Every structure is written in structure tokens, then in C-alpha cells.
Amino acid sequence: MRRPTKSTAAAEAPRDFDGLRGLVLARAGDLPKKLAQVAAFALEHPDEVAFGTAASVAASAKAQPSTMVRLAQALGYSGYSDLQAVFRDRLREKVPGYADRLAALHAGKAAETGALLSAFAGAAIRSAQSLRERIDLAQLATAATVLTGARTLYLAGQRRSFPAVAYLSYVLAKLAVPHHLLASPAGIDAETLTLAGPEDALLAISFAPYAPGTLASVRVAHERGIPVVAITDSPFSPLVPSAAAWLEVIEADVEGFRTPSATFALAMTLAVSVAERRRVPLNRRRDR
Amino acid sequence: MRRPTKSTAAAEAPRDFDGLRGLVLARAGDLPKKLAQVAAFALEHPDEVAFGTAASVAASAKAQPSTMVRLAQALGYSGYSDLQAVFRDRLREKVPGYADRLAALHAGKAAETGALLSAFAGAAIRSAQSLRERIDLAQLATAATVLTGARTLYLAGQRRSFPAVAYLSYVLAKLAVPHHLLASPAGIDAETLTLAGPEDALLAISFAPYAPGTLASVRVAHERGIPVVAITDSPFSPLVPSAAAWLEVIEADVEGFRTPSATFALAMTLAVSVAERRRVPLNRRRDR
DNA sequence: GGCGTAATGGAATATATGTTCCACCAAGGG
DNA sequence: CCCTTGGTGGAACATATATTCCATTACGCC
Numbered sequence: 349m350r351r352p353t354k355s356t357a358a359a360e361a362p363r364d365f366d367g368l369r370g371l372v373l374a375r376a377g378d379l380p381k382k383l384a385q386v387a388a389f390a391l392e393h394p395d396e397v398a399f400g401t402a403a404s405v406a407a408s409a410k411a412q413p414s415t416m417v418r419l420a421q422a423l424g425y426s427g428y429s430d431l432q433a434v435f436r437d438r439l440r441e442k443v444p445g446y447a448d449r450l451a452a453l454h455a456g457k458a459a460e461t462g463a464l465l466s467a468f469a470g471a472a473i474r475s476a477q478s479l480r481e482r483i484d485l486a487q488l489a490t491a492a493t494v495l496t497g498a499r500t501l502y503l504a505g506q507r508r509s510f511p512a513v514a515y516l517s518y519v520l521a522k523l524a525v526p527h528h529l530l531a532s533p534a535g536i537d538a539e540t541l542t543l544a545g546p547e548d549a550l551l552a553i554s555f556a557p558y559a560p561g562t563l564a565s566v567r568v569a570h571e572r573g574i575p576v577v578a579i580t581d582s583p584f585s586p587l588v589p590s591a592a593a594w595l596e597v598i599e600a601d602v603e604g605f606r607t608p609s610a611t612f613a614l615a616m617t618l619a620v621s622v623a624e625r626r627r628v629p630l631n632r633r634r635d636r
Numbered sequence: 637m638r639r640p641t642k643s644t645a646a647a648e649a650p651r652d653f654d655g656l657r658g659l660v661l662a663r664a665g666d667l668p669k670k671l672a673q674v675a676a677f678a679l680e681h682p683d684e685v686a687f688g689t690a691a692s693v694a695a696s697a698k699a700q701p702s703t704m705v706r707l708a709q710a711l712g713y714s715g716y717s718d719l720q721a722v723f724r725d726r727l728r729e730k731v732p733g734y735a736d737r738l739a740a741l742h743a744g745k746a747a748e749t750g751a752l753l754s755a756f757a758g759a760a761i762r763s764a765q766s767l768r769e770r771i772d773l774a775q776l777a778t779a780a781t782v783l784t785g786a787r788t789l790y791l792a793g794q795r796r797s798f799p800a801v802a803y804l805s806y807v808l809a810k811l812a813v814p815h816h817l818l819a820s821p822a823g824i825d826a827e828t829l830t831l832a833g834p835e836d837a838l839l840a841i842s843f844a845p846y847a848p849g850t851l852a853s854v855r856v857a858h859e860r861g862i863p864v865v866a867i868t869d870s871p872f873s874p875l876v877p878s879a880a881a882w883l884e885v886i887e888a889d890v891e892g893f894r895t896p897s898a899t900f901a902l903a904m905t906l907a908v909s910v911a912e913r914r915r916v917p918l919n920r921r922r923d924r
Numbered sequence: 925g926g927c928g929t930a931a932t933g934g935a936a937t938a939t940a941t942g943t944t945c946c947a948c949c950a951a952g953g954g
Numbered sequence: 955c956c957c958t959t960g961g962t963g964g965a966a967c968a969t970a971t972a973t974t975c976c977a978t979t980a981c982g983c984c
Contacts, residue, residue: 401972
């Protein structure tokens with residue numbers, strides 16, 4: 349009956365989620381590597397632990413079912429089910445409620461910042477919902493086809509739209525899709541576009557007030573016969589007349605500040621869609 | 637092969653809780669007595685159904701496990717687990733019903749891209765909701781205070797996090813908040829940080845696998861006594877030990893691809909909060 | 925640098941859970 | 955009054971799931 353693995357581990361096993369989180373953080377150091385890893389995963393995916401089986405969450409966390417049991421026991425629980433109960437209770441008891449927590453903190457500057465965060469999160473949710481409901485599926489399909497057929501993608505976006513194209517560039521690089529980001533500090537984007545031709549494509553993102561650089565890129569591309577896919581905020585946007593396909597995105601705002609959540613979701617959709625379609629492209633393109 | 641119990645029961649089985657409730661109410665009349673009783677119990681104790689076993693809820697409802705299965709099948713489900721899934725989904729997503737739409741979209745090839753978009757929009761929504769529910773308000777308040785007190789803000793973020801700091805830089809510029817974006821193409825970010833001191837602050841954003849450049853900036857700042865505010869994805873992030881305040885952000889993913897919606901919402905919150913607090917700062921700072 | 929300890933992966937095992945089957949009961953019709 | 959039909963309870967079954975065990979690997983210490 350010798351089990352002095354961790355002589356300190358005795359009367360532990362918190363019954364609520366916050367307590368569990370605290371325990372994991374406290375013992376993060378002396379916990380074995382793999383156990384710490386799955387513990388972190390569990391804290392990040394509580395819903396999965398609540399509903400899944402030991403095997404399923406172990407697979408998600410790239411571990412073995414036995415590791416889940418070991419973790420539970422190392423934390424002082426009798427087994428995996430015992431640990432899981434904490435995650436289930438967390439869902440059952442109505443989440444403390446953001447409003448309550450706000451009130452709990454003394455109404456002061458903390459509450460202001462919290463309210464602001466809630467507002468921005470809400471704006472992101474509304475933007476994404478609106479995108480899903482109002483997107484033009486035909487234009488979306490056309491846009492994906494145009495971009496898939498392109499030899500090289502050119503990405504244009506400045507100011508508010510720059511983060512979106514920057515992220516696109518990062519993702520496309522990981523997906524091994526050839527592309528150029530038109531963001532030269534030397535101001536030679538127009539010259540870069542002279543390398544492009546009708547077998548390429550330009551993806552331009554711009555919202556009112558439309559950045560001159562992006563507009564110029566779109567104009568040049570249109571003149572040179574390079575197909576343009578536009579993500580913009582209105583049918584009357586100056587990008588639309590030059591675009592082979594255009595997609596409307598309306599971002600909700602908080603006190604006039606916008607968060608580009610919907611734009612990112614749309615951009616990611618195009619990137620992943622294009623990358624997936626390119627995987628089996630050559631034999632199908634022969635019919636041209 | 638005679639199973640005409642209810643000839644009407646064929647293509648039913650709603651996938652969302654509201655639909656299930658409607659079906660039960662509609663068929664309350666022609667449902668056998670015990671089945672109706674159990675159905676009513678289930679609607680009144682959805683959490684118990686979500687987490688319990690067929691046997692446990694049967695006991696609570698004063699019935700037999702077999703009755704639970706019969707109820708599920710009478711309503712058009714394949715079995716108890718199938719019915720239970722509806723109750724679980726209800727807890728999982730506060731916005732029910734988009735799983736249906738996603739499944740509906742899956743029919744048809746042109747709709748593939750639409751399904752992807754729906755998935756990314758859903759990920760954005762889940763991320764934002766999770767942010768709102770799980771943010772540590774105390775840390776958020778500390779972070780805002782630290783950043784507000786800083787003379788100059790330094791922003792660090794690479795790869796996936798770069799778009800977020802780029803957007804922050806754009807917004808802070810519009811808000812007239814002095815700041816430096818550590819994104820030098822010449823690789824002199826460390827040197828730039830030598831200009832900073834304890835009266836400044838560094839806002840670092842980094843997610844696993846943590847970009848070395850960001851980690852280096854955080855380390856340098858910590859050594860020089862520059863307060864660090866970190867936005868990262870885990871309590872075990874290497875940024876945390878060096879941070880005066882740290883905020884956890886978990887982005888939902890689609891096939892492994894993430895959209896930084898929650899990160900943006902959080903970043904915007906900090907930016908706007910800092911800018912607003914700075915508007916009335918001078919008279920209060922005199923006490924130094 | 926070899927030895928001993930802890931940690932991990934994988935398969936075997938025991939338990940728990942959903943499902944099916946059969947016997948009994950209740951109600952309605954010949 | 956008996957027979958038929960649908961409903962219910964309970965137990966047997968098959969599957970899924972948590973748990974345990976053992977061999978192998980990584981790690982620290984002498």
C-alpha cells in the first residue's frame with residue numbers, strides 16, 4: 349500500500365471548475381510533461397471534456413485514454429468520470445453570467461472595460477451571423493473559382509483591410525499557394541502588378557473610405573485583364589464595377605470602431621477553399 | 637416486419653431543442669400515457685437528460701430504461717443516444733440550429749464553399765462567446781491600467797498574431813496614442829526596445845507555437861523592467877511568467893484553421909479603453 | 925556511462941450503458 | 955366472456971467505455 353508518488357497529493361480534488369483551473373496552474377510545474385499537456389488541453393476545451401469520452405478527448409489531445417485517467421488521479425480524483433463531473437457541472441450551473449461578474453467587480457473602471465469587451469465580442473458575433481445569412485452564394489462560388497484558376501494570387505488591402513490580407517498571406521503561405529502581398533514599403537505595388545496577367549488574379553479588400561492604393565491596384569488589374577475578386581462593404585463601392593466577383597461584408601461597430609471578424613472569416617473561407625480545390629486540379633483542368 | 641405503430645412517424649426527428657419541444661407538444665395526444673409522461677419529464681429536466689444515462693433519467697422519471705428508448709424511437713430517433721444528442725447540443729451552443737443549416741449546405745458542390753463559410757462564421761461566433769464568458773476581468777482591468785499608464789506602447793506579434801498588432805497600430809494611430817510596432821524588416825526590434833523603459837509598456841500577442849521574435853521581445857522587456865501585457869492561448873504560455881497582466885484567448889478552429897476574431901475583439905477593447913482613459917490623464921498624473 | 929525510477933503507450937479487462945427481447949397486463953371488440 | 959392489440963416492466967444481451975496492467979521508453983542520479 350505504498351503510493352507516495354506525490355506525498356503532497358492527498359486532500360485535493362476541487363469540485364468546481366475555477367478550483368480545478370487553479371490546481372492545475374499551481375501544479376503545472378511538478379506535473380509530468382504529458383499530463384500537463386492534456387491538462388492544458390482540457391482547460392482549453394472544456395465542452396469536449398464534458399461531453400466526450402475518455403477515448404475521444406484523449407485522441408483530440410493526442411494522448412492515450414490511460415493518460416486521462418492518470419491525470420484525473422494525479423489531481424486527486426478517483427477516476428476520469430470523477431474529473432469529468434467537474435466539467436459537466438460547469439455547463440449545468442448556468443454560467444455565472446457575464447453581467448453578474450461585472451456587477452461583482454466594483455462598478456468602476458474595471459466594469460467599463462468589461463462592458464467594452466462584451467460590446468466588441470457582441471459585434472463580432474453579429475457580424476459573423478450577418479455574414480452567414482446574407483452572403484451571396486453564387487458570387488462566393490464564382491470568387492472561389494476565379495481564385496482557384498489563378499496562377500499567382502495578388503492581395504491588395506490597406507489601412508483597416510491590411511490585417512486581413514496580411515493574415516491571408518500567412519495562411520496561403522502555409523497552404524503553399526503562390527501569391528504576392530501588395531504592401532511594398534517602397535511604393536512599387538503598381539510595378540509589381542505589371543508582372544501579372546490574365547492567368548493570375550487579384551483579391552482586393554477595401555471599405556469606405558476606400559484606400560487610394562487599393563483602388564489603384566484594382567484599376568490597373570482591370571485594365572490589364574487580370575480578374576479581380578473584391579471584398580467590400582457596398583454594392584456601390586468603386587471596386588465593384590471592376591470585379592469579376594464581389595462579396596459584401598458588413599461589420600457591426602462599437603462606438604464607431606469596427607472589428608474585422610466577418611472579413612477574416614470570409615477571407616479564410618476563400619483561402620481554404622482555393623487550397624482544397626487546387627489539390628486535385630490538373631486532370632480536371634484539361635477540359636479547357 | 638409489421639411496425640405501423642404510428643404510420644405518421646416517419647421523417648421526423650428534429651435536431652434542435654425547440655423543434656423537439658414542438659414535436660412532443662403536437663403529439664402529446666396520440667402518445668402512449670407513459671411515453672407522454674416521460675417526454676414531459678425530459679422537457680422539464682433537460683440537463684438531466686443531457687448528462688445522465690438512460691437508466692438514471694428513467695429512474696428519475698419513474699420509468700424503465702426501455703421506455704426511454706421507446707420514446708426516442710417513437711419520436712423518430714434511432715435510439716436514446718440520438719435523442720440525447722439534441723439535449724447536449726442545446727447546452728453546447730447557445731445559438732441552436734446552425735448545425736442543421738451547415739448540414740443542409742453540405743448537399744451540393746457549389747455549396748461546399750458556403751458550408752466552409754458557415755463553419756468559419758460559426759467558429760468566430762463561438763470564439764467571441766467563449767471570450768465573453770471566460771475572460772478574467774481582473775486581469776483585463778490590470779492590463780488596461782498598465783497600458784494606460786505607459787508613455788509609449790510597444791506592440792509585438794508575428795505570424796498569426798501579426799494582423800492583430802497591425803490592426804492595433806492602425807487604431808492607436810487614429811486615436812493618437814503613441815506607440816511603436818515591433819515589425820522591423822531590418823530585424824532591429826530588440827534595438828528599438830532599448831529605447832523603452834519602465835514608464836513604457838509592451839503588449840505582446842503570441843500563440844502556440846510561439847514565434848521566437850515575440851518571445852525575445854518579451855524577455856528583453858522583462859529584463860529591462862518594462863511592464864508586459866500578454867495576450868496568449870494558455871496559462872502555460874512562455875509569455876505568462878514575464879507578464880504583469882495576461883489574457884487568455886481561445887480561438888475555435890475549422891479543420892485546424894483559426895480565425896483571430898476573439899483576439900481582435902480583445903485587442904480593440906484594450907485600445908479603445910486605453911484611449912478613453914487617457915483623455916483625462918494629465919491632472920491626475922501630476923501627483924508624481 | 926550504466927543503473928534505477930518515473931512516465932508513457934498500447935492492449936487486456938472489468939464495468940457500465942444502451943438496446944432488444946419476452947412475458948405480463950390493460951383495454952376494446954367480437 | 956374470450957380474444958386481440960397495443961403498452962409496460964424487467965431481464966438478457968451486445969456494445970461502448972473506463973480502468974488496469976505490462977512492456978517500453980525517457981530521464982535523472984550515482
